[in-house]
Amino acid sequence: MTENSSSKRFGYSPAIPIVIPARLNSSRLPGKLILNRTGCPLIAYSIRIARHAARVSDGIIPNVIVASDSDLLIDFAMEEDVETFQSREQHLSGTSRVVEFIDDLARSEILNLAGVIILQADQVGLDPLHLVRVARLLKGKNGEEYMITLSSSLDSLPIKKQLDPHVVKVLVGPDRRVFDFSRDLQLLSKRQTKIMDSTIEMHVGVYGYTGSSLKKISKYGISDRAAQESLEQLSALETDIKVLSLAIPYSAQLLSINTIEDYEHFVEVTANK
Template structure:
């Protein structure tokens, strides 16, 4: 009797974009968090993922390049002209071929939970999935009306219909302070997965009108007809965007 044919596993590459020139916090990938740099902590957390075949950091700065090499991490040098982490991932993916899916892991979340990466990776078990991201149920009115926290509405197939900085949908007959009592709102968790061929295509698209209006790059993909699969997580990790965020993280004295 012949052996059954085994399905080829999906090869998923985790990429961590890291640039030095941040307006709000220059050099933040190299900041020290309890004895390790932020970028090293993100890299080590990503290595814990059960779905990733490999992990690499994509940077545009020699200081980050040399630092990553010093702790034994895999790093790819990319252009300094990229406008987004997605664009940087696209270039890095070209330099590391052979992967079916690319997952863009935020480089400013030192304690990212590998279960989030796995949840995103599992979306691509469906061969129809082109792009994927995560959302979390919003539980506070303050967060609901925070324009720095993008919201998402979903269709019945768990695909994104639209992203906005304002709460969607608008409950016209209800007081804004009570909206959470009448509808489930979702916050976007900014980690993305892309089929490798789709990543190449979306980064070649011109900036769209909706993207300009909301300053959200994923709207370019929706506006051009791509579907974004959405998985719901109950985990949320803290990002470090400013020196004040760093102070708050250090107060926690959390060590992994």
């Protein structure tokens, strides 16, 4: 476990670190973050994306932290030269793991945070510049209750994949305001008929919280529907946090790794690069 005592770790101006919550025993594909048929464990990809974003962010993203209950994942993260936080084992979501990390910080450190970006550990194909976009928008919303996320074209996926509950969908209005998240395309399609000029898009596993919105999530916890659908982002909507989604170009590698078939595809794409 890396020490969390430095009051200067986030600098003197409001900063937005990237935190990657990671657990070894994923419910859909246990041990996926240590799968290694590409020359490095899967978790290394999201860490390297986050590190790249920090390097090109002009100081807005000062550092990257992996929060995990697994000694093995902590060791992998330290090999990638990022900070680590040893969390409790039992958490309902990645966000609750990050909230534990925030609660552990010294008061002086918390005051230096404008927000936090949560990057899913299996998000292996994201352009780091999209994380910088999220950070810049969060900085502009400092003091307000906002969550910023990312989404891309759902229509670019085959119909079978669009219907796949592993692919999370998001209902976005014309001003990029998010109205709903769901694994059920049919449910969102019904809601879409009531919201003019809205689109259903593929959600990408990035959650940027302003400091005030993270405090609110920490206070109210995971909502019933969020727990039922296993979608932590629903808690933001259900506590009246404003959610915006930045549109990004579609890429097949934006899909998170949820099944062994997803990983096989990732290995194939990586080998052909």
